[in-house]
Amino acid sequence: MRIVIGEGSCGIAAGAKKVHEALGRLNADGAVSIGITGCIGACFLEPIVDVYEDDRLVKRLVKVQEKDAERIYKAAASGDLSGVADLEISAEDKEFLDKQTRIALRHCGLIDPESLDAYRAADGYKAIAKILDGMTPEQVIEEIKTSGLAGRGGAGFPTWFKWNAARNAKGEHKYLICNADEGDPGAFMDRAVIESDPHSLIEGMLIAAYAIGAEAAFVYVRAEYPLAIVRLEKALADARAANLLGANILGSSFSCDIKIKAGAGAFVCGEETALIESLEGHRGMPRLKPPFPAEKGFVNQPSNINNVETFANVAWIILNGGAAFAAMGTENSKGTKVFALTGKIRRGGLVEIPMGLTLRQVIFDIGGGIRDGRKFKAVQMGGPSGGCIPERLLDTRIDYKELGATGAIMGSGGMVVMDDSTCMVNMARFFLDFTAKESCGKCVHCRIGTKRLHEILTRITEGKGREGDIELLEELCTGVKAGALCGLGQTAPNPVLTTIRYFRDEYEAHIAEKRCPAGECAALKTYSIDPAKCKGCTLCARKCPVQAISGVVREPHVIDASKCIKCGLCRANCRFDAVKVA
Amino acid sequence: MCADCAKNDLTKLDAVFEQFKDDDHALISILQRAQAIYGYLPTDVLYAIAARTGNSPAKVMGVATFYTQFRLTPVGRHLVMLCKGTACHVNGADAIEKALGELGLVDGETTPDGLFSLKTVACLGCCSLSPVMMIDEDTYGSLTPAKAKAIIEEFKAKEAAK
Numbered sequence: 001m002r003i004v005i006g007e008g009s010c011g012i013a014a015g016a017k018k019v020h021e022a023l024g025r026l027n028a029d030g031a032v033s034i035g036i037t038g039c040i041g042a043c044f045l046e047p048i049v050d051v052y053e054d055d056r057l058v059k060r061l062v063k064v065q066e067k068d069a070e071r072i073y074k075a076a077a078s079g080d081l082s083g084v085a086d087l088e089i090s091a092e093d094k095e096f097l098d099k100q101t102r103i104a105l106r107h108c109g110l111i112d113p114e115s116l117d118a119y120r121a122a123d124g125y126k127a128i129a130k131i132l133d134g135m136t137p138e139q140v141i142e143e144i145k146t147s148g149l150a151g152r153g154g155a156g157f158p159t160w161f162k163w164n165a166a167r168n169a170k171g172e173h174k175y176l177i178c179n180a181d182e183g184d185p186g187a188f189m190d191r192a193v194i195e196s197d198p199h200s201l202i203e204g205m206l207i208a209a210y211a212i213g214a215e216a217a218f219v220y221v222r223a224e225y226p227l228a229i230v231r232l233e234k235a236l237a238d239a240r241a242a243n244l245l246g247a248n249i250l251g252s253s254f255s256c257d258i259k260i261k262a263g264a265g266a267f268v269c270g271e272e273t274a275l276i277e278s279l280e281g282h283r284g285m286p287r288l289k290p291p292f293p294a295e296k297g298f299v300n301q302p303s304n305i306n307n308v309e310t311f312a313n314v315a316w317i318i319l320n321g322g323a324a325f326a327a328m329g330t331e332n333s334k335g336t337k338v339f340a341l342t343g344k345i346r347r348g349g350l351v352e353i354p355m356g357l358t359l360r361q362v363i364f365d366i367g368g369g370i371r372d373g374r375k376f377k378a379v380q381m382g383g384p385s386g387g388c389i390p391e392r393l394l395d396t397r398i399d400y401k402e403l404g405a406t407g408a409i410m411g412s413g414g415m416v417v418m419d420d421s422t423c424m425v426n427m428a429r430f431f432l433d434f435t436a437k438e439s440c441g442k443c444v445h446c447r448i449g450t451k452r453l454h455e456i457l458t459r460i461t462e463g464k465g466r467e468g469d470i471e472l473l474e475e476l477c478t479g480v481k482a483g484a485l486c487g488l489g490q491t492a493p494n495p496v497l498t499t500i501r502y503f504r505d506e507y508e509a510h511i512a513e514k515r516c517p518a519g520e521c522a523a524l525k526t527y528s529i530d531p532a533k534c535k536g537c538t539l540c541a542r543k544c545p546v547q548a549i550s551g552v553v554r555e556p557h558v559i560d561a562s563k564c565i566k567c568g569l570c571r572a573n574c575r576f577d578a579v580k581v582a
Numbered sequence: 583m584c585a586d587c588a589k590n591d592l593t594k595l596d597a598v599f600e601q602f603k604d605d606d607h608a609l610i611s612i613l614q615r616a617q618a619i620y621g622y623l624p625t626d627v628l629y630a631i632a633a634r635t636g637n638s639p640a641k642v643m644g645v646a647t648f649y650t651q652f653r654l655t656p657v658g659r660h661l662v663m664l665c666k667g668t669a670c671h672v673n674g675a676d677a678i679e680k681a682l683g684e685l686g687l688v689d690g691e692t693t694p695d696g697l698f699s700l701k702t703v704a705c706l707g708c709c710s711l712s713p714v715m716m717i718d719e720d721t722y723g724s725l726t727p728a729k730a731k732a733i734i735e736e737f738k739a740k741e742a743a744k
Contacts, residue, residue, distance in 0.1 A: 009707065009708055009721065010708050010710055010711060010723075012721070013708050013714070013720075013721035013722070013723045014711065014723065043709075043710030043711065044710060046711075182707065183704065183705070184705070185667030185668045185669075185670075185671075185704045185705035186667055186668035186669050186705065186709055187705075187707075187709075188705075188707035188708070188709055191707045222707075223614070224703065224705075224706060224707065225707060226719070261610075261611070262610075262611070262614060263649075264610050264613070264614065264649035264650070264651040264652060265649045265651040265703075266648060266649050266650065267704065278610065279607060280607045281606075281607040281608060281609035281610050281645070282609075282645065283644055283645055283648040284648065284649075299607075340709055340710075341710075342668075342669035342672075342709035342710055342712065343668075343669050343672045344672060344673070348709070348710040349710050380668060383668065414668065414709075416668045416669055416672055416709075418672055422672055427671075427672075430668070430671050431668075434704060438704070440648075
């Protein structure tokens with residue numbers, strides 16, 4: 001029997017390392033084989049421990065704690081797994097995994113990310129071998145064209161078109177760049193791919209480098225992803241040692257090496273020309289396009305940039321054929337897409353599904369719906385560049401065009417689910433706080449416009465909204481969209497525009513009635529004590545920092561609204577749930 | 583050269599310059615290594631990097647202030663990064679920040695005892711465990727205000743025992 005522990009960042013944060021160490025101590029004599037794997041994507045079940053017999057998964061154990069290590073070890077050592085039956089994944093939770101179609105994530109959580117042999121045993125590096133064995137770069141590009149693969153970083157531009165442009169561009173050197181600067185708050189599929197299957201990224205990049213004629217490649221990865229960097233470094237070293245990287249790969253005339261460049265924290269560097277500036281060691285400020293990177297990119301040479309998830313699909317497409325990939329999805333959007341399902345969802349994590357499923361299928365069938373029995377309100381897609389989609393549009397299909405029509409975007413795959421306790425005005429304020437801070441400052445409309453938008457939204461959430469604020473927001477949004485050079489500024493107003501479009505009544509309630517319907521905006525809350533529940537224990541009165549609560553011992557207390565600063569201490573301290581917020 | 587800057591041992595940078603001597607685009611990488619050595623980017627170090635890489639001090643300062651990773655002041659013994667990404671926002675990161683504030687941890691500042699520096703960040707990529715914070719290299723997920731406070735108190739107790 002073999003024990004395999006899921007050790008992606010999420011698993012480790014949930015305690016996987018402690019479980020591993022405990023198992024290691026028990027296994028001092030080495031009777032059982034203990035290994036690691038990456039992230040299977042079912043983050044809500046971490047830490048996850050799989051028990052294998054030869055290559056067959058016999059038990060998947062979930063939410064494993066350090067204290068469970070001993071009985072897991074005993075079960076694996078004896079072959080009698082009855083002692084760990086209570087830890088086994090439930091049939092319901094298993095649906096989360098069974099309803100997916102995994103291509104980009106095909107190895108994640110199944111193979112050891114630190115082992116080149118494990119990747120090779122799973123058909124790894126067979127695609128690059130097939131290409132070097134007799135496919136021309138043009139044939140590779142044609143295969144990708146057949147697949148219909150589009151950029152998974154957000155823009156959804158056809159991958160073959162970019163490769164072809166870079167191939168045909170004239171230049172002394174050509175460069176291939178992988179954008180792993182996953183800055184979109186709420187998305188982490190790129191981190192998972194690099195941590196769990198780094199060789200599939202390397203192989204995808206090699207195929208792209210061959211297609212465009214690049215001999216040097218970079219992975220620009222966020223410094224906030226230390227584990228991803230460590231695993232990718234090891235994978236690169238192992239690939240180099242096995243002649244899969246460097247000069248004359250697999251004995252062919254094709255040479256290419258890949259270097260890691262760690263980003264230093266700037267959301268705008270997800271924009272390709274800003275990323276190139278950063279790669280060159282400058283402030284990451286976007287360039288004017290054209291010229292596009294395919295003509296003049298890194299050091300003014302032809303360059304091609306794709307995102308991690310895009311590359312992770314490439315080897316599969318070469319091995320299985322572009323037609324097999326294109327057979328999945330819709331007319332406009334082919335293949336699969338990975339989403340990071342988070343927020344108020346019951347089963348959160350990474351899900352990869354064929355394009356064309358509806359939002360409802362993803363959120364309710366796979367994600368299990370809203371947790372704590374609350375009501376679905378909206379799903380935010382595309383991060384700071386995207387928008388909030390309301391309940392009545394839940395049957396929208398996952399498709400670049402159909403999602404675009406809602407005002408949101410496919411984006412890189414962040415899917416943050418919100419329930420009725422989330423205030424949509426505050427949500428818009430949150431995103432504008434982000435974009436105002438992350439604006440590089442090059443364009444006046446973006447630099448100052450996002451700040452003004454944030455100020456107005458803050459004012460509204462503080463109960464100081466004025467009549468005409470909604471129209472003012474709309475006017476500013478139009479200006480910022482038109483006046484910004486790059487995608488950051490052009491899309492920054494989207495969270496405001498979509499929340500106004502679908503939740504205008506919430507804006508109006510804040511402005512006209514000074515009321516937050518979701519009960520989230522602190523300044524608009526009113527606290528009161530339910531006399532039926534209050535025992536007169538005086539605790540709240542003693543905790544109140546401004547002496548706004550008065551009453552006699554063992555008699556119901558009252559809050560003086562004119563003194564109350566809405567700190568919530570009374571509610572947090574009440575042992576009888578007598579303090580109400582409205 | 584600046585009059586008031588700290589006198590740091592600049593020879594520690596030699597190995598870094600050696601590593602990147604053939605790379606004209608390594609300014610960010612050099613700043614990252616320098617910060618790992620000194621804990622932050624002191625003024626004299628920035629000047630030394632400017633001189634050795636052939637960049638103007640203004641250019642080096644421009645890059646150092648553009649990226650959020652770089653710090654121009656020393657940090658406390660433990661760096662606390664509180665995630666304020668979308669998922670953490672929806673799941674109550676503001677309440678965690680408030681709880682940390684009650685223990686004297688304020689965004690962008692170091693506690694007077696020099697133990698903690700707090701920095702809010704956009705996304706740590708552990709969205710399914712939100713709200714999340716990272717202390718030094720370790721990630722702490724599914725936080726509540728009480729849990730966050732208990733974690734900080736535990737660090738304090740460990741430091742006091744040293």
